[in-house]
Amino acid sequence: MKRPGVLGTVGPEDHDAVARLLHRSLVAWYESKLRQGHRFGSESEPYRLIPQVYATLDPGEAVASRDEATGELLGVCFVHPRPTHVSVGIVATSPEAQGRGVARAMLEPVLAKAHSRGVPVRLVSSLLNLDSFSLYSRLGFVPHTLYQDIVVPVPAAGLPVPPPVGASRIRQARSDEAPRIAELERRLQGIDREQDYRFFLTNPVGDWRVWVEESSRGDLLGVMVASLHPHHGMIGPGVAVDETTATALLWNALDAMRGGSPVILAPCAAGGLVRTLYSWGGRNLELHAAQACGRIGLATGLAFPTFLPESA
Ligand SMILES: CC(C)(COP(=O)(O)OP(=O)(O)OC[C@H]1O[C@@H](n2cnc3c(N)ncnc32)[C@H](O)[C@@H]1OP(=O)(O)O)[C@@H](O)C(=O)NCCC(=O)NCCS
Known part of the structure; x- marks a missing residue:
């Protein structure tokens, strides 16, 4: 059975946990799939900059998924509403919780809200990461520019x-x-x-x-x-x-x-x-x-x- 967690927001008290989750999920995914975990360094501290920047730029917009029983952070998804569109990124699920619908559950309400405003959702997705590519394709994203x-x-x-x-x-x-x-x-x-x-x-x-x-x-x-x-x-x-x-x-x-x-x-x-x-x-x-x-x-x-x- 899929257990995607309970959705909420990210507060300043979560920044350390968010930094750890971002670092762990990137290292685990790139190491297990591509043997490239080293690209993301050995410390989670540098990743604190991400929630800090977004807390100032888009306060209250980040989505968090937490375990219903323990409150442990399962996933985060940063959301950037703009007049012409909504941007999404970075999206990450903790290594232990991947594959059970956490990322989809975080993204679906973001898409629904953007569509109700009549604006597109935009993101930049790795072409080496088929898990994220497939996740976005299944949700309706279509690539338009290669980088x-x-x-x-x-x-x-x-x-x-x-x-x-x-x-x-x-x-x-x-x-x-x-x-x-x-x-x-x-x-x-x-x-x-x-x-x-x-x-x-x-x-x-x-x-x-x-x-x-x-x-x-x-x-x-x-x-x-x-x-x-x-x-x-x-x-x-x-x-x-x-x-x-x-x-x-x-x-x-x-x-x-x-x-x-x-x-x-x-x-x-x-x-x-x-x-x-x-x-x-x-x-x-x-x-x-x-x-x-x-x-x-x-x-x-x-x-x-x-x-x-x-x-x-
Ligand atoms: C990418 C990532 C966020 C996905 O999170 P997740 O919570 O495991 O994803 P979900 O379980 O919600 O959904 C994955 C979807 O992709 C599908 N999928 C995965 N690999 C697939 C493939 N090769 N072909 C088709 N579909 C595939 C799954 O079936 C699922 O679809 P469904 O919900 O319709 O069943 C996670 O792997 C992660 O954190 N990776 C490291 C960080 C990262 O790379 N983030 C993305 C870049 S910003």
Whole structure:
């Protein structure tokens, strides 16, 4: 018999348990299926950043599943309602409770609520993880964009290549630019997440940088966010009108992360950009598919999703 647990929310008192659950479920799944548990480190402490960020960005929205008898945490699912859509991620079930419907039980009410609002649900799903891929497919998600996770080790002296075209037009975003950045993303990708850009620009939890590139006429061509937090070194989210803009924004972000090895989710369709990342020392790590449940419009430009915050 399936025992998916009792649903509730995640409070600050749960952050340690959530960090342990995220770490344990990822290590157990990737070790047992792919022999890659080491990718997630030996400590759960770095995973505390995830519930901390979401407690500020989307307070009260996370879903938890608990054992009815003991109250033990069985699963978590982070939910990010936005004006145009609802994003979901990360979803995790404790290793002992997997396969008994915990993840499905957490996701079904999220889908029902989004559908009653008439908006799609979006997420980014690993293509190496058939358990999560199947879970999402069964619930009605359909992949629309493929991404390759590329890790780029940046030497302490910076990338051994000259700045690409457009790099000189990149600057840090100003604290009042969230509406303008959100408008660019809405125009290119059809999603509105101004609150995420406000979060990055005010930097209340984590260590975020936001850069923009403008044309010589002052039009916004792209934006790139990076997390410089020691527990989460990743580039994105970002959006750009074309590959040239994206290349300059990524070079600029990598240059700010000297000595680190940040991960970038690069659109597979942007073949020239992907080959440029290889020429900068990039290595493939994993493959992800952006998926949606419900109708989404045709996107233009290039998007760079992340795992924190997963709100694309
Ligand atoms: C992915 C994960 C969240 C799934 O959680 P779970 O609680 O075990 O999932 P559920 O039991 O609710 O559902 C799994 C569904 O996938 C189906 N499934 C699993 N493997 C399948 C396959 N190869 N083909 C078809 N269906 C498959 C199951 O039958 C089930 O569907 P059903 O509810 O219609 O019977 C869990 O494996 C996990 O925590 N993994 C580690 C963390 C992670 O990778 N998270 C996802 C990335 S964010």
